[in-house]
Amino acid sequence: MHADLSFEQAPPISVPLRFFLSAPLFGVVAGALLCWWGADVPTSRWLGETLALTHLLVAGFMLQAMTGALFQFLPVAAGCNIARPLRVARVVHPMLLAAVLLLAFGLASNVAIALRSAAALFLFAVAIVVVAAGRALLRTPAQGATALALRLAVGGLAVTVLLGAALADGLAGQRSWPLADLTSIHVAWGLGGWALTLLAGVSYFVVPMFQLTPPYPPRLSRWLPLLLLAVLLAWSLQLVAPIPQQLVLVCGLALAGAFAAITLWLQQRRRRRIGDPVFWFFRFAMCCLLAAALLGIALAALPAAVDGPRVSWLLGVLLIPGVFVSVINGMLYKIVPFISWLELQRLASPGTPVPNVHEMLPGSAMRGQMGVHFLAVASLLTASIWPAAATLAGAAFAISSAWLGVNVSRAALRFVRARDRIGASEPSRQS
Amino acid sequence: MRRVIDGRNLLPPEPLELTLAALDQLTEGDDLLLLLNCRPAPLFGILRRHGYFWHERAQDDGSFEITIRKSTVGEP
Numbered sequence: 267m268h269a270d271l272s273f274e275q276a277p278p279i280s281v282p283l284r285f286f287l288s289a290p291l292f293g294v295v296a297g298a299l300l301c302w303w304g305a306d307v308p309t310s311r312w313l314g315e316t317l318a319l320t321h322l323l324v325a326g327f328m329l330q331a332m333t334g335a336l337f338q339f340l341p342v343a344a345g346c347n348i349a350r351p352l353r354v355a356r357v358v359h360p361m362l363l364a365a366v367l368l369l370a371f372g373l374a375s376n377v378a379i380a381l382r383s384a385a386a387l388f389l390f391a392v393a394i395v396v397v398a399a400g401r402a403l404l405r406t407p408a409q410g411a412t413a414l415a416l417r418l419a420v421g422g423l424a425v426t427v428l429l430g431a432a433l434a435d436g437l438a439g440q441r442s443w444p445l446a447d448l449t450s451i452h453v454a455w456g457l458g459g460w461a462l463t464l465l466a467g468v469s470y471f472v473v474p475m476f477q478l479t480p481p482y483p484p485r486l487s488r489w490l491p492l493l494l495l496a497v498l499l500a501w502s503l504q505l506v507a508p509i510p511q512q513l514v515l516v517c518g519l520a521l522a523g524a525f526a527a528i529t530l531w532l533q534q535r536r537r538r539r540i541g542d543p544v545f546w547f548f549r550f551a552m553c554c555l556l557a558a559a560l561l562g563i564a565l566a567a568l569p570a571a572v573d574g575p576r577v578s579w580l581l582g583v584l585l586i587p588g589v590f591v592s593v594i595n596g597m598l599y600k601i602v603p604f605i606s607w608l609e610l611q612r613l614a615s616p617g618t619p620v621p622n623v624h625e626m627l628p629g630s631a632m633r634g635q636m637g638v639h640f641l642a643v644a645s646l647l648t649a650s651i652w653p654a655a656a657t658l659a660g661a662a663f664a665i666s667s668a669w670l671g672v673n674v675s676r677a678a679l680r681f682v683r684a685r686d687r688i689g690a691s692e693p694s695r696q697s
Numbered sequence: 698m699r700r701v702i703d704g705r706n707l708l709p710p711e712p713l714e715l716t717l718a719a720l721d722q723l724t725e726g727d728d729l730l731l732l733l734n735c736r737p738a739p740l741f742g743i744l745r746r747h748g749y750f751w752h753e754r755a756q757d758d759g760s761f762e763i764t765i766r767k768s769t770v771g772e773p
Contacts, residue, residue: 342738475709475735481759537706604710608739611713616747617721623710 276341277351279609283678284359285334286598290674292326292366293591293667297642300660305653311578318374323586324456325388326366331594332464333358336399338601343471344413346406348398361391369434378438385434392427396420411487415467418491422459429455444505451502458518459498461590463491466525476600477545479532486528494521512566523559526552543632547596550640554588580650587643587663595639595670602674603627606681613688621684627677635669642666703732705760713740720749723767731763
């Protein structure tokens with residue numbers, strides 16, 4: 267008989283669920299604030315309000331969902347597990363919630379104590395995640411492209427948060443860091459070293475499985491995260507020496523664009539004409555990533571335009587709500603019903619009826635929310651040329667995020683009810 | 698008797714749902730052959746818990762063949 271511990275070691279379902287259920291709340295807050303603040307926000311990436319909104323998405327929405335995914339994904343994709351996952355989650359989750367709220371408040375209102383407290387909380391919480399996940403990833407014998415990308419992504423998260431803490435320290439007036447250079451390196455590590463590397467590692471696993479595509483080309487899978495790392499290291503050298511910035515930027519954007527193009531190409535070659543929301547969220551995200559890469563490369567030839575507020579807003583919208591929030595939407599719709607259904611299968615005796623995955627989260631609810639999300643991203647893009655659209659965009663984004671939260675919460679509620687029914691009919695099987 | 702579930706062109710967790718439904722009808726001496734594109738790690742925990750034996754074989758094209766029997770018959 268085989269021993270397969272990978273899924274047996276999967277964390278209790280409450281571990282990832284707490285992160286998945288929290289993530290949409292930050293989208294609601296960010297959307298509502300954009301609606302409130304309106305047309306000023308798209309005019310500069312350096313406004314406190316713009317920085318606050320950005321961090322509600324990247325350190326709130328994205329970090330919550332991606333941390334939850336890390337807990338859930340390590341056993342399945344890399345054959346390892348975070349030790350004592352429940353204890354780690356109970357410490358990390360509230361700290362990250364408090365940290366991002368303090369950070370957003372500190373950035374929007376320029377309150378030094380809030381910035382310093384947020385930095386301390388982020389450093390502590392992310393250190394726990396990095397040590398716990400890093401330890402598991404270094405011990406696993408898995409050597410595939412997914413395991414490699416996950417290792418590099420966890421390292422990327424550590425660098426991002428260290429740089430972010432230094433920036434918060436600088437903004438709080440503690441030290442005189444070169445803030446502009448540090449910011450561009452922080453952004454590159456956050457979006458490239460952490461988010462894109464994790465997205466690549468997860469995609470190698472889930473795109474062929476959930477979208478019935480051929481596998482990613484093995485050479486690309488292996489080299490993409492390594493080349494991204496090389497680009498990020500080169501980009502970081504600007505702190506200590508002059509570098510050919512445009513060339514390094516173009517290399518990084520070309521790698522991101524290649525990943526998007528290959529994913530779109532694989533989707534075209536899927537074995538069955540599927541078109542569920544997960545597929546469309548991924549497709550939309552990859553189109554945004556390809557557009558951002560092409561736009562960035564085109565603008566690299568016109569350096570004066572790169573720092574223009576419209577271009578910064580456009581690139582930011584394409585990358586953050588366009589790519590990462592979209593993919594997370596799709597992944598939440600796949601993961602939450604799936605792990606809920608699986609847990610019920612684990613609890614129920616053979617023959618005991620368990621709601622199927624489609625009953626956990628109906629397709630109509632997902633499709634409706636997906637439409638609002640696409641409208642929100644389109645409105646956010648429009649705000650780059652017509653800032654007054656920011657109010658509508660904020661409202662649409664808040665509604666989309668709230669709808670996502672309701673959909674995911676309903677699936678979790680259906681799970682709890684089904685679990686309680688099983689518990690009532692088979693008390694001895696409850697663990 | 699052998700029942701075959703070809704899950705290679707099905708969206709997860711459809712192959713798993715079909716397998717669990719088929720397990721309910723599996724009688725002694727029968728076996729269930731699954732054809733999948735990936736290793737069904739979640740299934741193995743359920744099989745172990747409910748007392749089934751299984752044998753897995755990786756194919757050259759990257760797919761997997763999983764043969765399942767009731768534990769009273771013995772390992773396939």
